[in-house]
Amino acid sequence: MAEKQLSEYVTLVSSDGFEFRILRSAACIAKTVQKALDPAYGFKEDQENKMTLSNINGVVLEKVCEYLYYNQKYAKAKDVPDPDIPPELCLELLIAADYLQC
Amino acid sequence: MDGFPSSPPMLSRDATEPPSSSSPPVFSSDGPMEDADAENYAQRRSKRKYKGPWYEKSAFDNGEGSSQPAAKKSKFTRNFDSGVFMPSDEDLPSTQETNHDLVPSKIKTVPTYEERIVQHKLSWFPKHNPDESFTEATVKELVRNNECNFRLDFLKPAQEDLQCLTELNKIIKLPLDPGIRAPGEYYYRSMAPQLFLDLSNNDLKRMPPSVFDIEYLTDLIFRNNGLEVLPDRIVNLEHLRTLDLSNNNLSYLPYELLGPMMDGFKPRLAGNPLMQCEGIVSDEVRTKCKGPSALVYYDEAGRPLNWTSKSECHEHSKAPSLFALSLAKSMNTYSIEDIRDELDDEMPPEVSTALDTAERNVEEYGSPLRICFECGREFVMVKAEWTQWYPIGGGTPLPFKQQLCSLGCVPSRVTEQHQAS
Numbered sequence: 001m002a003e004k005q006l007s008e009y010v011t012l013v014s015s016d017g018f019e020f021r022i023l024r025s026a027a028c029i030a031k032t033v034q035k036a037l038d039p040a041y042g043f044k045e046d047q048e049n050k051m052t053l054s055n056i057n058g059v060v061l062e063k064v065c066e067y068l069y070y071n072q073k074y075a076k077a078k079d080v081p082d083p084d085i086p087p088e089l090c091l092e093l094l095i096a097a098d099y100l101q102c
Numbered sequence: 103m104d105g106f107p108s109s110p111p112m113l114s115r116d117a118t119e120p121p122s123s124s125s126p127p128v129f130s131s132d133g134p135m136e137d138a139d140a141e142n143y144a145q146r147r148s149k150r151k152y153k154g155p156w157y158e159k160s161a162f163d164n165g166e167g168s169s170q171p172a173a174k175k176s177k178f179t180r181n182f183d184s185g186v187f188m189p190s191d192e193d194l195p196s197t198q199e200t201n202h203d204l205v206p207s208k209i210k211t212v213p214t215y216e217e218r219i220v221q222h223k224l225s226w227f228p229k230h231n232p233d234e235s236f237t238e239a240t241v242k243e244l245v246r247n248n249e250c251n252f253r254l255d256f257l258k259p260a261q262e263d264l265q266c267l268t269e270l271n272k273i274i275k276l277p278l279d280p281g282i283r284a285p286g287e288y289y290y291r292s293m294a295p296q297l298f299l300d301l302s303n304n305d306l307k308r309m310p311p312s313v314f315d316i317e318y319l320t321d322l323i324f325r326n327n328g329l330e331v332l333p334d335r336i337v338n339l340e341h342l343r344t345l346d347l348s349n350n351n352l353s354y355l356p357y358e359l360l361g362p363m364m365d366g367f368k369p370r371l372a373g374n375p376l377m378q379c380e381g382i383v384s385d386e387v388r389t390k391c392k393g394p395s396a397l398v399y400y401d402e403a404g405r406p407l408n409w410t411s412k413s414e415c416h417e418h419s420k421a422p423s424l425f426a427l428s429l430a431k432s433m434n435t436y437s438i439e440d441i442r443d444e445l446d447d448e449m450p451p452e453v454s455t456a457l458d459t460a461e462r463n464v465e466e467y468g469s470p471l472r473i474c475f476e477c478g479r480e481f482v483m484v485k486a487e488w489t490q491w492y493p494i495g496g497g498t499p500l501p502f503k504q505q506l507c508s509l510g511c512v513p514s515r516v517t518e519q520h521q522a523s
Contacts, residue, residue: 029419067424075419082479083427090431091444097424098402098450 010037011050012065018058024049026068030102055099060092064100071102128153237263245269248276250295255302255323261465264310270297271317296320296341302327307351311468314338325349333467334358334475342367349373354489357475357504363494377501379491397488397516399509402426403452404459404483418509422479426508429456430480433470459483474507481507488516 010027012020028034036045045051053061067083074080085093130149234242237259244252250273275295280286295318301310302325309324314335321344329347334356336345345367352374363369399407402425432441438460445453460470460482471480484505491499506512 087435093428
């Protein structure tokens with residue numbers, strides 16, 4: 001069976017319809033996304049390269065995407081700066097982070 | 103009483119105030135007028151002194167004439183409480199108690215709780231206040247007296263009673279009184295006090311967090327308390343010289359204490375079930391340190407992680423997890439109760455565990471957030487921990503446990519040692 005070429009970018013869709021196209025490698029830092037997009041499991045998300053997160057709204061998902069890139073950038077760095085987390089979003093981000101396992 | 107001048111006599115003063123031990127007021131006027139002459143202006147003219155209030159001056163003039171009233175020898179009587187405790191020999195507490203030194207070489211016969219209260223009451227009575235416990239009253243009274251020695255052993259206070267220990271920051275070392283001479287260099291000393299705090303025999307399973315806020319604490323005696331964890335905040339007490347932790351329940355020390363102990367700080371640790379170094383202690387271990395014990399990683403919910411392969415367990419992103427970041431931010435923004443209320447119906451189990459841990463941190467460390475030794479970030483959940491044994495001053499190796507905020511914080515020297523073993 002020919003190995004299916006994985007797309008470089010994937011799309012994350014928020015509950016209110018915002019779409020974020022981010023690097024697959026960054027998106028897979030979140031273990032929930034990684035599992036959903038894993039071709040071995042053959043979920044619908046893998047075929048469409050798109051994952052809908054029905055419990056995360058656009059504002060929070062934007063922050064999550066920011067974090068995923070931040071994590072990717074500093075994964076091997078020595079001195080990691082703190083990302084900016086707005087206090088009004090921290091509880092929603094906590095729930096989102098728990099759901100996404102990142 | 104007929105010679106009263108027009109201004110009102112100050113009778114009320116004598117009537118209400120208790121008799122004073124100080125000498126009566128002295129007033130003066132010009133000396134006898136017959137000496138006042140234009141020819142003897144060069145001669146010294148003495149002022150005339152009157153004992154007693156000014157309005158009785160006329161009485162002296164009328165009665166004794168110009169002769170000066172002899173200063174009456176006042177009898178020193180004291181019929182009110184001066185607040186100074188001057189015990190007789192029978193009242194004195196046992197000599198063991200007064201000579202209570204920092205390092206008791208022999209086992210003393212410790213006074214019972216009741217005896218201790220009696221001893222406390224001998225010196226002063228803490229003012230009774232139904233809102234205050236005996237401990238609080240004791241601490242407040244000692245602070246009021248600007249005392250530097252706080253012997254609070256055998257009082258068995260509740261944790262919340264010891265909140266008032268922050269009051270100890272109000273104490274200052276009073277400047278020396280040079281008397282009438284010009285103050286020498288010695289008199290310009292620091293006003294920072296040297297505080298001694300004895301919390302022995304109090305059944306305190308945790309060290310009260312307020313202790314770590316006492317800036318000038320120099321001696322902390324914490325014997326016979328069943329203490330299980332020594333909080334890493336102990337290193338915040340930079341003036342601490344004596345730390346007595348004998349007969350507690352410590353199985354390890356915080357890694358933060360290693361630095362001060364290498365520099366010669368020696369806490370007393372006798373009678374603690376400290377973890378023993380496994381295997382044979384080689385000479386190399388005696389001189390350097392024992393490799394770390396099993397490195398344990400935890401997931402977000404505080405469960406130990408089991409890794410399938412060794413390589414997997416040593417590759418982690420250096421960036422902290424979003425969960426830990428937003429958890430720390432939430433703790434800084436809201437109280438734990440607020441977060442519980444806010445997430446009431448949709449609380450994931452991991453968040454619930456994290457909040458429980460935060461509450462335990464408040465009890466043990468005084469704050470829901472701890473500071474990571476490696477990266478300096480605030481964290482709630484311990485994600486990685488290991489124990490390492492260091493011989494301090496050639497003695498038996500002591501276990502130091504390090505707890506870090508993320509998997510990526512584990513330094514490579516530890517992972518390498520761990521992989522090699």
